[in-house]
Amino acid sequence: MAADVALPAVSSEEAAEVLAQPTPLAAFWAAFRENRGAVFGLVVISTIALIAIFANFIAPHSPIEQFRDAVRAPPIWEQGGAWRYALGTDGDGHDTLSRLIFGARVSLFIGLSVMSVSFVVGVVLGLLAASVGSLVDVIITRVMDLIMAVPSLVMAILVVAVLGPSLANTIVAVTIVYLPRYVRLVRASALGELTKDYVTAARVAGVGPLRLMVSTVLPNCLAPLIVQAALGVSDAILEAAGLGFLGLGAQAPTPEWGTMLADSREFIRSDPWIVALPGLAILIAVVAINLTGDGLRDALDPRMRRT
Amino acid sequence: MLVYFLRRLALTVPTFIALMFVTFAAIRLVPGDPVEVRVGEHGISPERLAYFRHQLGLDLPVWQQFLDYCWRLLHGDFGVSLSTQTKVLTEFFTLFPATVELSLCAMLFAIAVGVPAGAVAAVKRGSVFDQGLMTISLFGYSMPIFWWGLLLIMFVSVKLEWLPVSGRIDLINYYFDQPTGFMLIDTLLSGESGAFLDAVRHLILPAIVLGTVPLGVIARMTRSSMLEVLSEDYVRTARAKGLSPFRVIGVHALRNALLPVVTVIGLSVSSLLAGAVLTETIFSWPGVGHWLIESISRRDYPALQGGVMLVSTVVIGVNLVVDLVYGAINPRIRHGR
Numbered sequence: 208m209a210a211d212v213a214l215p216a217v218s219s220e221e222a223a224e225v226l227a228q229p230t231p232l233a234a235f236w237a238a239f240r241e242n243r244g245a246v247f248g249l250v251v252i253s254t255i256a257l258i259a260i261f262a263n264f265i266a267p268h269s270p271i272e273q274f275r276d277a278v279r280a281p282p283i284w285e286q287g288g289a290w291r292y293a294l295g296t297d298g299d300g301h302d303t304l305s306r307l308i309f310g311a312r313v314s315l316f317i318g319l320s321v322m323s324v325s326f327v328v329g330v331v332l333g334l335l336a337a338s339v340g341s342l343v344d345v346i347i348t349r350v351m352d353l354i355m356a357v358p359s360l361v362m363a364i365l366v367v368a369v370l371g372p373s374l375a376n377t378i379v380a381v382t383i384v385y386l387p388r389y390v391r392l393v394r395a396s397a398l399g400e401l402t403k404d405y406v407t408a409a410r411v412a413g414v415g416p417l418r419l420m421v422s423t424v425l426p427n428c429l430a431p432l433i434v435q436a437a438l439g440v441s442d443a444i445l446e447a448a449g450l451g452f453l454g455l456g457a458q459a460p461t462p463e464w465g466t467m468l469a470d471s472r473e474f475i476r477s478d479p480w481i482v483a484l485p486g487l488a489i490l491i492a493v494v495a496i497n498l499t500g501d502g503l504r505d506a507l508d509p510r511m512r513r514t
Numbered sequence: 515m516l517v518y519f520l521r522r523l524a525l526t527v528p529t530f531i532a533l534m535f536v537t538f539a540a541i542r543l544v545p546g547d548p549v550e551v552r553v554g555e556h557g558i559s560p561e562r563l564a565y566f567r568h569q570l571g572l573d574l575p576v577w578q579q580f581l582d583y584c585w586r587l588l589h590g591d592f593g594v595s596l597s598t599q600t601k602v603l604t605e606f607f608t609l610f611p612a613t614v615e616l617s618l619c620a621m622l623f624a625i626a627v628g629v630p631a632g633a634v635a636a637v638k639r640g641s642v643f644d645q646g647l648m649t650i651s652l653f654g655y656s657m658p659i660f661w662w663g664l665l666l667i668m669f670v671s672v673k674l675e676w677l678p679v680s681g682r683i684d685l686i687n688y689y690f691d692q693p694t695g696f697m698l699i700d701t702l703l704s705g706e707s708g709a710f711l712d713a714v715r716h717l718i719l720p721a722i723v724l725g726t727v728p729l730g731v732i733a734r735m736t737r738s739s740m741l742e743v744l745s746e747d748y749v750r751t752a753r754a755k756g757l758s759p760f761r762v763i764g765v766h767a768l769r770n771a772l773l774p775v776v777t778v779i780g781l782s783v784s785s786l787l788a789g790a791v792l793t794e795t796i797f798s799w800p801g802v803g804h805w806l807i808e809s810i811s812r813r814d815y816p817a818l819q820g821g822v823m824l825v826s827t828v829v830i831g832v833n834l835v836v837d838l839v840y841g842a843i844n845p846r847i848r849h850g851r
Binding site for chain 1: 525528529532533536537540541543544545652653655656657658660661662664665667668672784785787788789791792795806807810811815818822825826829830833
């Protein structure tokens with residue numbers, strides 16, 4: 208740099224303010240807040256989460272109670288709609304609004320359980336593959352390649368065909384399908400970290416293999432993993448809804464959004480809103496999570512490409 | 515190059531063996547008597563049971579059954595469908611062209627719209643068009659396509675009556691030989707007037723539905739890859755030379771920006787087939803995905819087993835070809851590792 212460039216005058220308070228390191232969380236939040244879309248997504252998904260948690264108090268009716276006197280009641284904006292069933296009722300007389308509210312619980316539960324199980328198992332297998340190497344690495348990598356070779360939904364179908372369709376088996380199937388992403392991510396970033404000097408230093412200092420992987424290497428692999436986990440929730444919700452739509456997921460009368468859609472397909476001509484509403488709920492949830500995930504990526508890792 | 519080729523080929527062998535093992539194990543894990551599962555008869559007499567046990571090789575040790583299974587697969591015997599009593603392989607190849615045709619058209623749609631849109635968005639970064647496109651692309655790749663398909667049917671087919679609701683062609687009005695299995699080609703060959711147009715009309719909605727997710731991904735990829743390329747020195751040089759903006763962007767920038775996009779397209783076969791399962795179910799499209807779902811509801815396990823095996827083999831094969839082509843184009847890949 209040229210020596211004769213005049214530096215702007217900076218007061219000592221200003222300098223102190225600039226030099227003071229923000230806490231990691233504050234730095235992250237400042238970066239995240241810049242992205243308006245991400246904040247919007249976070250607000251929407253938090254609202255959905257609150258609705259899911261307090262479903263019992265918010266929902267006007269039970270999601271599985273059948274109102275025989277009001278089968279396929281129209282929603283409030285249609286001719287003949289009434290506030291009693293604000294979003295109408297389906298072919299069995301279930302209140303759609305209540306089912307959508309409880310459906311948020313089911314979908315978020317699926318998304319979060321798939322994410323947390325595949326996250327934990329993925330971390331364990333990925334670190335194992337990276338640290339032990341040789342045969343263990345080969346076996347883990349090959350198995351993950353196999354899962355990736357089968358199209359996701361086909362793999363899930365195979366699992367459900369064997370285990371039988373249910374909510375729990377949906378979670379198992381979708382977890383198996385999304386596991387390779389985590390394993391590969393952890394393995395790749397752990398292998399990258401293992402070549403770095405600080406790991407060698409820790410080794411020289413006598414850190415044991417378990418502690419080396421878990422407390423030295425893992426924290427440095429977390430950023431991409433957190434992004435993957437966030438986006439993994441939306442993928443899991445979509446995949447589970449797809450299975451539900453095919454009749455292979457949660458079974459009626461469980462208020463799962465995909466299953467609701469499938470059950471009301473026959474009314475697509477006469478009462479389109481019964482079909483339209485559950486899909487809209489899926490779309491809103493997935494868009495909100497994807498927006499948040501994109502924001503997380505930009506905020507957590509500036510090196511990653513901004514899109 | 516040959517070394518790379520052989521090494522990459524060798525890598526698919528264990529995957530393929532594992533795949534055979536999984537499909538073999540899966541059908542054994544299906545609850546219920548294995549004979550009932552595979553023969554599809556209930557409450558059969560002990561003699562008949564013993565006959566089938568022997569016939570199916572179920573009286574042999576498990577490892578031998580597995581080897582037999584592998585042996586048969588490697589000789590092209592993928593079992594016989596319970597519901598139609600035809601060979602699974604024959605059935606698969608009758609239906610597969612329909613899936614390929616749908617997937618290709620969906621991908622073409624996604625590329626034809628996604629690449630130009632992404633490129634324009636990058637050039638006009640921050641404009642209303644850019645923001646609008648990014649929003650649309652976000653909705654595109656977040657879309658539950660089964661719902662999207664139903665919505666399109668609801669508006670375009672039922673309300674406006676512009677396009678047909680389901681199937682590949684109007685079977686009442688058109689009847690002809692299908693030598694290739696690709697409806698667009700067969701209708702042209704048949705020479706029946708209006709048949710080709712009818713096939714196109716049937717294809718539009720399913721292709722849009724299946725192409726929606728790839729469209730979102732491709733538009734986003736093209737945009738970000740284009741943004742990167744536009745700041746490169748050679749683009750500035752091209753501009754400085756006085757080339758027309760169209761030439762700079764269309765030839766110099768876009769060509770280089772497309773490399774990562776092409777990779778994504780090549781590796782999306784698997785997700786395309788997964789999407790085809792849903793799309794074919796919505797539009798009653800007589801393809802492989804629709805067939806797999808039907809097999810489950812009919813409890814036709816041999817068809818399911820063979821179908822999963824064949825679909826996955828196709829994916830493994832295509833991924834292999836993509837990798838090899840990529841290695842041929844990009845020396846860094848083939849000498850890497």
